[in-house]
Amino acid sequence: MKNQRISLNFLLLFLLIQLTSCVSKKDIVYFQNDEIDQEKVSNSYKTIIKPDDLLQITITALDTEAVRPFNLSAVTYSTSSNSAIGVAQQQNYLVDNKGEIDFPVIGKLKVGGLTRDELIDFLNSKLDPDYIKKPNINIRIANYKISIFGDVARPGSYTIPNERITILEAIALAGDLNLSGKRDNIMVQREEDGKKIQYRVNLLSNNINVSPVFYLQQNDVVYVEPNYARIQTASSNSNTSLFISVTGLIITIVSLITK
Template identity: 80%
Template sequence: MTIQRLTIKGKYLILLFSIIYFSSCVSKKDIIYFQNDDIDQAKVSNSYKTIIKPDDLLQITITAQDTEAVRPFNLAAVTYSTSSNSAVGVAQQQNYLVDNNGEIDFPVIGKIKIGGLSRDEVVELLRNKLAPDYIKDPNINIKIANFKISVFGDVAKPGSYTIPNERITILEAIALAGDLNLSGIRTNVLVHREENGKKIQYTVDLLSKKIFTSPVYYLQQNDVVYIEPNYARIQTASSNSTTSLFISITGLLITIVSILTR
């Protein structure tokens, strides 16, 4: 009788362990990217516009044939020694911080409203203000010095990443972060963005090819990408250690089997 009861207990233990094992397994359909839907080529666009926003740090360089005419508009930022009252180090191009009103204080011209404009629109605005009164045929180059995106949540290397060329897709951002862990939810990737002074949240499904037509396929400066962990990962993280979790589950299983076999 005792052997029979132990055999029954063993069967229950095997059954319960099997349920736990297979319920924790990850299916291919949950992790393979771009497996669903078709790509609507009519909606795919390779065009991308950088929109100027508050807190952007801009490098604005003005060039022209008349080098003396552009000098006042290319101010150098230098560090001065308090003891000798002289410049220290190599002079660098001064950056312009876009304030909360979307304005910068530009040399000679003064306050200019550029927030919400694309890079091309800002270039055209500056050209109209500079030519022909100040500079003839100016060339204007604008770069965002602090262009960065952040990826955090259930990825291999969460963090903030500076993007030198100011152009990055959500897939490239995920690659920078070392890709999603297997426990990361691929169907509900969140992208937080500021648009016109408001916080906007988008949802992206990495399993669908529709991502290529998403408004957040190309990320903008200061976008935040969040990867939600699945239920199993959350449950695992709630325990203090793997050992204590295993002991607790084992004790629970033994108790259940004992009750079922009485």
């Protein structure tokens, strides 16, 4: 009878252990597999203009009067005095779903799909020499951001002021993966040519350095999937207390019966 009680106690302990799972070192240590193929590693990165981008386009030249129509300022007007109030700011150009912007004087311009350098060359060809001689053109994306969610410390959307970020830097911004986050199957969703494309990366491998999504692009979404143990724990949390109570009751009843 005493042995039966001991066996039941061990059974309870075993069932409770099954509710949790140990994480091995090989599941959490980054860059432990594969050698880096240096010939495939590239540090070049190009920003591609996409729909919904807000472009800040600043044009300067020796002839300040000539560039004024192309540097529109966004100001707030008072309805009572019909006068401008506040500080004038550079107007942003929204890239519509056709990849176009409405540019001063010139009109509609197709900019979607161009890199920053290509867009600068394109605008230069439109302005010089008909409107401005030897213009200096600066372009940045005002709403450049990436989003990361799932099993990370600080999920959310992050604005990237310098318009350049790697997937490793994005994970660092989010406070790193939780121990229960799957490091070998991280999903990156990106819009390409109007389609949602999903990539998978493995942080356990050095091959992440040659991944097409090593450098993230604006509006990329990174998702970290929880591991099996985390999923099981989440699904069982609501029933754990009841399970322990019922199991304890069964042990008590069996102990009384077998006395």
